[in-house]
Amino acid sequence: MGRVVTLGEIMLRLSTDSGVRIAQADNFCAHYGGGEANVAISLANFGHDVYFASKIPDGLGEGVVKHLNRYGVHTNFLLKGGSRLGTYYVEAGIGERAANVIYDRAGSSFAEMTESEWQKEELFNNVDIFHISGITPALSSSWKKTTISLIEAAKEAGCKISFDINYRGKLWSQKEAGETISEILPLVDYCSAGKLDALYLLGIPEATEQENELVYYYQEIRKKFPAISVLYSTKRTVVSASCNELIGTLWMDDHYYESQNHVINPIVDRVGAGDAFSGGVLHGILAQKSPQEMIDFATAASALKHTIHGDCNQFSEPEVNSFLLAGSGKINR
Template sequence: MGKVVTLGEIMLRLSTDSGVRIAQTENLHTHYGGGEANVAISLANYRHEVYFASKVPENALGEGVRKHLNRYGVRTDFLLTGGPRLGTYYMETGIGERAASVIYDRAGSSFALMTENDWLSEDLFKNVDIFHVSGITPALSSHWKENTVRLIKAAKSAGCKISLDINYRGKLWTQKEAGRNNC
């Protein structure tokens, strides 16, 4: 099986019961998740050696993230700690014709505030077959737009194949911003 590194922000999802609107709920269900973390867990289920690279706060929520990923066999050697908070999102679970609705609360999160690549590329990509990242990460900030490109280049230099999930999120940036090539 292959060795894979996924990079992205894992968040705390707070979701309503099916069919209940956020403004009407008195209870929210919690779950850790995010596009890249979900890919990591799926690949670990197929017995790949998977590492998740991110940054979470050094508190019980950050520890919860680590335990969640480890529970599914995802390695957290590249899970950094520090920063002020874990990003969250609220999901109003859809029902019937009504689609799910999401409200993001991720500005100022530990991952989003990273301005530099805090991983040593030689360590992050050593003997790695595939580097997976999504279009969500560069949407988080101008720093992440630049860091994503730098990390992809470092992975390619190390001989990794690149897996890119385009995953455009209109709530994070406009199509015009996503289409700019200022990196």
Template sequence: MGKIVTLGEVMMRLSTNPGERLAHAQQFDVCYGGGEANVAISLANYGHEVVFASKVPNNALGQSVKKFLNSYGVSTTNLLFGGKRLGLYYMEAGVAKRSADVIYDRLGSSFAAITEIEWDLEALFEGVDVFHISGITSALSKEWQKRTIDLIKFAKNTGVKISFDINYRSKLWSLEEAQETIRKILPYVDYCSAGELDARYLLNIPKCSENKGIKNEMIYYYQEMQGMFPNIEVFYSTKRAIYSVTENDLTGNIWMDKKYYESDCHHINPIVDRIGGGDAFSGGVLHGLLCQNDPQTIINFATAASALKHTVLGDCNQFSVSEVNDFLDSGSGKIKR
């Protein structure tokens, strides 16, 4: 097992019930989440030593976040307290062909308002195997665009592997801002979550044409991305066929040792909660890499973990290694007796 640091903003999520519009909601379901926090929880569930670094207000909400993370075994020794408020986001649950919708309310939050690095970085990265961060953190402010690169460089210089999820959010920053910052980050990255849309729109890789003679388009995109950033050892992503909000097909793929591997397709119906599925997938990939599993085992496990995440409410994965493996072995909804 390994030691991992993840760093990012944890938020309170306020969700409507299916069929209820935000404008008419009288009550919300409440949970906590955020990309890096969700990955931290997955890895802690799998038995790794995980530290989550962030900043929350010094009030009852901040304490609630700490208790939430601790309940999953995530260390909060680097969870700072201070600032004015906890970031929020509102989710209007989707139904049938109508997609879910998100409204962010995180401007001026304790984490977003950080302008200088407030952690003791030597202590934070001591003995750490992997540092995981995402493009969402970079998108929070001009300061965070700089701070993200500073953090990655420091961790890299201490021998820590860098895991980066591009995780582009158009509601947080422009495509042009994202392109500029992400291209500065990727030369320091070892493991990268990036799919076709990231390749085409953030890295300006031309769309794969039929005359390329490549059976699987993702092989083309991974080859092109690795050509641009040869330092990146592993690329991974999911492919999703969407029939409705509650019915999807999910397949995972990974590019490792200059070879392409793909999982079986998981038909998920009904989907209880899709948010956090990508973070569960990233957590599964990092678990496999830390355990030095072979690429096919890694992608099978990660995709199964993501599929399982779709079956529970909230942002985070709630399953252990044995539960994911049992799901892989059974491949059905049989009762466990």
């Protein structure tokens, strides 16, 4: 199996119960979550040797260590220091009302870092994949520079670079994101990017007449950033906050692949489903699965994530494979 380093911010997540608004809540369900940490947990569940790099304070930070260790993620590169752990609140959606996220992450130990505090030679030694997302450079001007320098160091050490664009409009503008991401993508090998990223962040013209417009967007992204060898995203049909349809898509070796359509009803918790999908794709790359096997597995992992509370996927590779073989809703005896 592979050796992977993921790097980003992990936060305390406080969620309301379904049907309860944040302003009226008298209790919250606590979890830890963050895009790169969620990917690390997925990959550890699938049997890989995974390290998560971040910075956390004492006190609440101890819960983060226990959370990651519980799933087999190594915390050797989890720095201690700073004054607070970032927090975010999730108001659960239901029916026609979408979920709502409120961030309280300013001044966190990770966000306040002004430069890399890791020994890069040690961080990237014998690492197959370095995974990071667009959330990290969105945190500050310092993190924009640090993100690029870390990616360059990983590339120099021989790592493949995995980047999830993961645009968050509450953190930066489309213009700012597009400029920074366009500087990062020439260094990237595996990228999570979809139609909206192509249109609004990467400046790719809208498709006119195309039987499958995603093929067009993937081709145009590859023309602009030829170092990218794998592109992937999901096509999600939102029937309601409680019912979605999900198809995984993959562009690899100049061919387009799609998974079956997963009807997820009811959704228990959608947060982290994209990270489960990314983890599934990276697992497929490391395990040298065929492209079709890769996208089927990744989409199944994402569909399963919708069925559990919290940010992270909690299913092993045999469990995902069993789900694929059995089909939706059948009892495993």
